[in-house]
Amino acid sequence: xxxxxxxxxxxxxEMGSRWGINRTVGQIYALIYVSQRALNADExxxxxxxxxxxxxMGLKELQAWRLVQLRHLSGDRREYFEAPGNAWEVxxxxxxxxxxREIEPTLSMLRSALMEEAGNxxxxxxxxxMRDMHTLxxxxxxxxxxxxxxxxxxxxxxxxxxxxVHKLLxxxxxxxxxxx
Amino acid sequence: xxxxxxxxxxxxxEMGSRWGINRTVGQIYALIYVSQRALNADExxxxxxxxxxxxxMGLKELQAWRLVQLRHLSGDRREYFEAPGNAWEVxxxxxxxxxxREIEPTLSMLRSALMEEAGNxxxxxxxxxMRDMHTLxxxxxxxxxxxxxxxxxxxxxxxxxxxxVHKLLxxxxxxxxxxx
DNA sequence: ACGAAGTTTCAGGCATTTCTGAAAACTCAG
DNA sequence: CTGAGTTTTCAGAAATGCCTGAAACTTCGT
Numbered sequence: 001x002x003x004x005x006x007x008x009x010x011x012x013x014e015m016g017s018r019w020g021i022n023r024t025v026g027q028i029y030a031l032i033y034v035s036q037r038a039l040n041a042d043e044x045x046x047x048x049x050x051x052x053x054x055x056x057m058g059l060k061e062l063q064a065w066r067l068v069q070l071r072h073l074s075g076d077r078r079e080y081f082e083a084p085g086n087a088w089e090v091x092x093x094x095x096x097x098x099x100x101r102e103i104e105p106t107l108s109m110l111r112s113a114l115m116e117e118a119g120n121x122x123x124x125x126x127x128x129x130m131r132d133m134h135t136l137x138x139x140x141x142x143x144x145x146x147x148x149x150x151x152x153x154x155x156x157x158x159x160x161x162x163x164x165v166h167k168l169l170x171x172x173x174x175x176x177x178x179x180x
Numbered sequence: 181x182x183x184x185x186x187x188x189x190x191x192x193x194e195m196g197s198r199w200g201i202n203r204t205v206g207q208i209y210a211l212i213y214v215s216q217r218a219l220n221a222d223e224x225x226x227x228x229x230x231x232x233x234x235x236x237m238g239l240k241e242l243q244a245w246r247l248v249q250l251r252h253l254s255g256d257r258r259e260y261f262e263a264p265g266n267a268w269e270v271x272x273x274x275x276x277x278x279x280x281r282e283i284e285p286t287l288s289m290l291r292s293a294l295m296e297e298a299g300n301x302x303x304x305x306x307x308x309x310m311r312d313m314h315t316l317x318x319x320x321x322x323x324x325x326x327x328x329x330x331x332x333x334x335x336x337x338x339x340x341x342x343x344x345v346h347k348l349l350x351x352x353x354x355x356x357x358x359x360x
Numbered sequence: 361a362c363g364a365a366g367t368t369t370c371a372g373g374c375a376t377t378t379c380t381g382a383a384a385a386c387t388c389a390g
Numbered sequence: 391c392t393g394a395g396t397t398t399t400c401a402g403a404a405a406t407g408c409c410t411g412a413a414a415c416t417t418c419g420t
Contacts, residue, residue, distance in 0.1 A: 004296055004303045008310065011289045018282060020198040022378070033313075034306035041397075051380050056398060077388075077395065085309075087316040102198060109191045116184055123184045126214035129265075130188065133213075136267040143339045159323045168348060202408070221367075231410050236368060257365065257418075361420100368415070378405070385398070390391100 001047050005034055009048070021061075024050060028058040029067055029083065038071050038080035066093050088152060095144065103141055110134040181227050185214055189228070201241075204230060208238040209247055209263065218251050218260035246273050268332060275324065283321055290314040 001009065009030040016026020027048055032039055039047075045055040059081060062068040067090065071080045084090055110130050118124040147155065161168070181189070189210040196206020207228055212219055219227075225235040239261060242248040247270065251260045264270055290310050298304040327335065341348070 002300070002303050002306075004293055004298070005306050007289065008293055008306065011286065015282060015286060018200040020200050024378075034309045036302060036305045053381075053398075053400090054379055057379085060398085079397080085312075087312045091316060091320070102195060106191065106195060109187065113184055113188060118184070120182070122216060123182050125216040126182075126185050126188065129214045132265075132267045136271060139336075139339060140271070156319075159319055204408080233368075233370090233411075234409055237409085240368085259367080364417100364419090366415105366417080369413085371410105371412100373408105373410085375408075376406085378403105380401105380403080382401100383399085385396100387394105387396080389394095 001031075005031070008034060024048075024054055025058045025061050028055065029062055032062075032068055032081055033083040035082070038073070038082040040076075040078040040080050042078070044081075065097050092148060095148075099141065103137060107134065107137060110137075181211075185211070188214055204228075204234055205238045205241050208235065209242055212242075212248055212261055213263040215262070218253070218262040220256075220258040220260050222258070224261075245277050272328060275328075279321060283317060287314065287317060290317075 009027050012026040012030035013023040014026075016029075017023050019026075028044055028050075031044060031047060041052060041055045041059060044050070044059075045052050048055075050058075059068065062081075063070065068081050068083055071082060073080050084093075110133060113130055114127055114134065116123075116127075118127050147158075150158070189207050192206040192210035193203040194206075196209075197203050199206075208224055208230075211224060211227060221232060221235045221239060224230070224239075225232050228235075230238070239248065242261075243250065248261050248263055251262060253260050264273075290313060293310055294307055294314065296303075296307075298307050327338075330338070
């Protein structure tokens with residue numbers, strides 16, 4: 001590993017631990033991400049100085065997150081791994097997985113708590129707070145879904161506009177009002 | 181604690197650990213969040229069965245995240261804590277803090293890696309991948325900043341539109357073209 | 361200035377998570 | 391079916407992170 005790659009990999013290790021992903025997994029991903037060609041488990045283990053079994057577990061987890069793809073090179077029985085190249089795609093995948101693992105369970109917990117009959121003032125207040133949270137999360141995730149459905153051209157146009165969206169919205173408001 | 185609150189609190193404990201925030205901190209926040217009135221450290225410790233010092237550390241961390249506010253009740257020397265009520269506000273705060281702690285350091289690491297002179301093919305490729313990542317993160321955070329600057333009325337209008345934004349964009353494209 | 365009430369710090373014990381090496385299991389060519 | 395090459399599993403060692411109680415510190419009323 002060159003010093004450049006080493007710095008990148010080690011930063012991802014640190015960051016990984018802040019994200020509930022462990023250091024090893026973060027480093028493995030980082031290495032695969034910047035690598036020119038697909039890597040096999042031995043190469044990864046050697047570069048990062050992890051045991052073979054640790055690499056195997058890390059790769060399993062990265063596959064579960066769909067952040068890494070298995071490939072077979074012809075004439076080689078070993079498994080090679082590479083990271084999907086399109087950064088947007090990666091972001092999407094990450095968002096989907098986090099949603100599935102974190103958002104959905106939280107929403108379902110909130111829904112079931114909101115179904116309960118609140119027997120006292122305290123519970124009624126708690127439910128009101130939970131309802132706020134539920135509403136916000138649903139709003140955000142629905143919006144995110146909608147956005148995600150846009151093709152990337154439209155999306156980048158939208159993002160390029162940034163805060164000027166509000167002018168557009170004002171404008172259409174006026175337009176609608178004039179028509180009436 | 182009622183069973184309703186207990187369920188909520190314990191879910192947040194679990195989720196906390198997936199987010200790099202520890203279980204205790206998650207539970208303390210959850211308890212304060214659903215509580216009707218501000219709580220002091222002893223009340224929290226008693227409800228959750230944590231030691232007094234553990235509560236103190238947890239509260240310190242929550243204050244660092246700006247998720248919890250200190251209040252003094254008149255005629256009581258103890259410190260009381262409450263969670264800001266507006267869910268949007270909370271989301272914003274969370275996003276800002278995560279940005280400061282995770283995104284900014286990553287961007288600055290990437291920038292400095294991109295300044296390096298790449299001596300070989302491998303590093304050149306790594307830099308290209310890092311550039312992709314840098315571009316994506318900047319795009320996303322800039323956009324997020326813009327959005328955040330919108331007042332909540334405009335924001336909810338925008339979110340309400342969801343994917344139909346693209347119609348609006350098509351429309352303005354056409355409009356501009358006609359004017360030319 | 362003192363003491364009571366309250367909060368924070370921190371070293372060490374405890375618990376959880378991560379990592380390893382050995383062994384088991386799988387895969388495929390011959 | 392055999393065995394070489396490869397991956398996975400898993401029990402326990404190592405590392406990390408968490409929690410506690412005791413002590414230090416802070417604040418405030420008298």
